[in-house]
Amino acid sequence: MLAFSENIIEIFPDDIYTRKEIASNCSNLSYSLLLKKEFNTALHYAQIAIQADESNEYTYTNLPLAYLFNGEFDKAKEIYLEWKDKPFQSEEQFATFKEVFLADFADLEENGVTHPDFEKIRKLLEQ
Numbered sequence: 001m002l003a004f005s006e007n008i009i010e011i012f013p014d015d016i017y018t019r020k021e022i023a024s025n026c027s028n029l030s031y032s033l034l035l036k037k038e039f040n041t042a043l044h045y046a047q048i049a050i051q052a053d054e055s056n057e058y059t060y061t062n063l064p065l066a067y068l069f070n071g072e073f074d075k076a077k078e079i080y081l082e083w084k085d086k087p088f089q090s091e092e093q094f095a096t097f098k099e100v101f102l103a104d105f106a107d108l109e110e111n112g113v114t115h116p117d118f119e120k121i122r123k124l125l126e127q
Contacts, residue, residue: 016053023053030062031104035111039069057090061100065108068115076117077124084125098125 026049033042043066049059060083067076084098094100102125105118 019052020056023049023056023059026052027056027059027062030059030066034062034065034069034108035113037113039066042066043070057088057097061097061104064101064121065104068117068121073117073120076121080121080124101125 026045030042030045033045046059046063046066049056064076064079080101086097088094088097088100
């Protein structure tokens with residue numbers, strides 16, 4: 001699926017609908033892979049999602065998690081700080097990205113996926 005998605009992006013660079021579908025699917029897969037502790041692959045899918053469609057909001061909730069779990073705290077921190085106060089428009093239950101970030105931490109922890117830097121990021125989000 002990964003190779004196929006990358007090829008489709010190259011073959012149809014101007015097909016907005018297809019690119020949005022790829023971004024959505026890759027972003028969803030990225031989060032599922034985080035839950036399965038497949039962190040490197042989760043990061044790769046999040047990066048493909050960004051390449052396909054930079055406007056997919058969910059990708060910006062999964063990408064910093066993938067960076068964090070791959071030992072790239074500074075990259076994760078940069079995204080968290082950039083996006084935390086922006087309105088989240090994909091779901092009405094969340095007003096800002098910060099709320100999604102915190103909900104993702106809770107969901108991951110509930111599913112046994114934790115990281116020692118979650119607390120550092122929570123503190124950053126409260127600033």
